[in-house]
Amino acid sequence: MKVIDYIYKAKGVFIILKILKKLLILILVIFAILCGVVYGISQAKYDGDIKKAIASMVSETLGGVETKYVLIMGVSEDIKTELTDTIMLAGYNPDTAKAFLVSIPRDTFVGKSKSKAKAVDKINAQYSNKGVEETISAVENLTGVGIDDYIVVKTSMLVQIVDLIGGVEFDVPINMNYDDPTQNLHIHLSKGLQTIDGDKAEQLLRFRHNKNGTSYSSDYGDNDFGRMRTQREFMKATAKQTLTLSNVPKIKDIINTVSSNLITDFSTKEMIAYVPQLAVFNADTLVMEQIPGTTSMINKISFFLADEDETKEMMKTILEDFNTK
Numbered sequence: 610m611k612v613i614d615y616i617y618k619a620k621g622v623f624i625i626l627k628i629l630k631k632l633l634i635l636i637l638v639i640f641a642i643l644c645g646v647v648y649g650i651s652q653a654k655y656d657g658d659i660k661k662a663i664a665s666m667v668s669e670t671l672g673g674v675e676t677k678y679v680l681i682m683g684v685s686e687d688i689k690t691e692l693t694d695t696i697m698l699a700g701y702n703p704d705t706a707k708a709f710l711v712s713i714p715r716d717t718f719v720g721k722s723k724s725k726a727k728a729v730d731k732i733n734a735q736y737s738n739k740g741v742e743e744t745i746s747a748v749e750n751l752t753g754v755g756i757d758d759y760i761v762v763k764t765s766m767l768v769q770i771v772d773l774i775g776g777v778e779f780d781v782p783i784n785m786n787y788d789d790p791t792q793n794l795h796i797h798l799s800k801g802l803q804t805i806d807g808d809k810a811e812q813l814l815r816f817r818h819n820k821n822g823t824s825y826s827s828d829y830g831d832n833d834f835g836r837m838r839t840q841r842e843f844m845k846a847t848a849k850q851t852l853t854l855s856n857v858p859k860i861k862d863i864i865n866t867v868s869s870n871l872i873t874d875f876s877t878k879e880m881i882a883y884v885p886q887l888a889v890f891n892a893d894t895l896v897m898e899q900i901p902g903t904t905s906m907i908n909k910i911s912f913f914l915a916d917e918d919e920t921k922e923m924m925k926t927i928l929e930d931f932n933t934k
Contacts, residue, residue, distance in 0.1 A: 674882050676702045676932075680745055680759045681710075682736060693736045695764075695814075695840060698748055698756070700927075705934050709896040709927050710844070711752070712837040714913040716904070719747040726907045736761070751900060753921045754928075758874050764814070766870035767847065772807035773863055774856050777847050779805045782829060782839065785816045805843075814840055833913075834899065841897040849892035896927055 683695030696713040713732060720730030728734065735744040745756050771777055785798040796812040805813060816839070817832045818824035825835030850856075851863065901923065902915040 674703045676700070676704070677757050678754050680741075680748055680756050682741075682744065682759065682761045683764055684736070684761055692733045693744065693761075694733055695762075695837075696732060696744070696748070697841075698752055698754060700754075700931060702931055705932065706891070707894060707896070707931050709898070709931055710841055711897075711924070711927070712841060712899040713748060713751065713915075714833055714837065714899070714902070716833065716911055716913040717747075717751070717900075717902070717915055718907070718912040719750075723907055726910060726912060728910055731912065751915055751917065751920055752924050754924055760875070761872040763870040764811070766866060767814070767844070768807040768811050769866045769870070770851065770863060771805065771810045771847060773859055773866060774847075774851050776804040776806045777810070777843070777850050778802065779813070779843055779846050781805075781813065782835075783825060784819075785812065786819050787816060788820060810843070813843060830899075837899055841899075845892055845895050845897065848895070896930070898923060898927065 677700065679699045679701075681695070681697040681699050682693040684693055692715070694715045696715065698711045698713065699708065701708045715731065715733035717732040718726060718730055719732045719735065720726050729738055732744065732747050735747055741759050741761065745759060748754075749756055780802045781798050781800050784800045785796050787796040788794070794815065796816050798809060798812055798816070814836075817836050824831040825838075829835050830838050856863070900915050901919040902913055905912055905914050
């Protein structure tokens with residue numbers, strides 16, 4: 610009986626080994642097919658870029674991605690009225706892995722009559738007075754770009770992310786000194802390359818001018834123009850430093866921070882589908898601009914008057930590169 614039992618056991622082991630061998634061969638075949646598919650996609654669509662091909666396949670599995678034009682609005686949290694003092698048109702093309710950010714000055718006039726212009730005719734007042742759709746419509750009219758989705762962000766979100774990733778290396782363009790006790794706003798930053806933590810990030814992003822009236826240089830862009838440029842540059846630096854291998858373990862916390870600090874018409878499924886694209890996006894290629902125009906006092910109120918022709922020409926140039934591999 611012992612011999613027979615041994616034979617049966619040996620046969621059982623042999624059968625299991627045969628099954629495992631077949632499974633291994635099947636796995637290898639599937640892996641080879643996947644490698645072939647990835648290689649084929651990389652050659653056909655991404656000029657041999659394997660990373661882009663893999664990101665594309667993962668994104669497609671999660672629901673697919675397409676070129677998006679998104680309106681980003683940063684809502685002030687230091688005052689009762691929800692003014693969107695940061696307004697940016699963003700675009701991302703998964704086929705070219707290119708993106709752009711275009712700032713719209715908060716004082717941009719979007720009213721119907723300049724002679725009757727009031728503060729509510731500024732673009733930053735549209736969100737609180739008329740809703741997100743009115744802001745979207747105003748930006749579409751200015752740029753000629755159809756907007757697919759919107760994101761309304763609390764200013765505290767970027768501050769929290771900066772702390773999560775351990776700070777951001779950033780070259781502060783000038784010495785910044787400003788105090789406004791009514792807003793509990795205290796800005797004291799020195800010029801130069803340094804690590805910006807969450808507290809310093811808030812100071813940096815809100816700075817327009819010093820207490821003595823001095824501001825950024827005219828070449829950089831003074832007051833609001835300088836602030837918008839600093840915001841764009843800091844967002845680029847934050848994105849570049851967030852998308853590093855050392856921050857992979859923090860992705861869950863970053864996603865939780867983002868989701869709890871924004872209002873958007875993006876579905877969760879859509880947002881997740883775009884995550885693999887981060888692996889192929891190079892923040893150094895991010896194009897950053899501001900719509901052209903001039904400032905003007907109308908009815909004793911400071912407005913930014915956008916040059917619509919120049920704006921549309923600028924957008925045409927941006928989009929030509931944006932859609933070119």
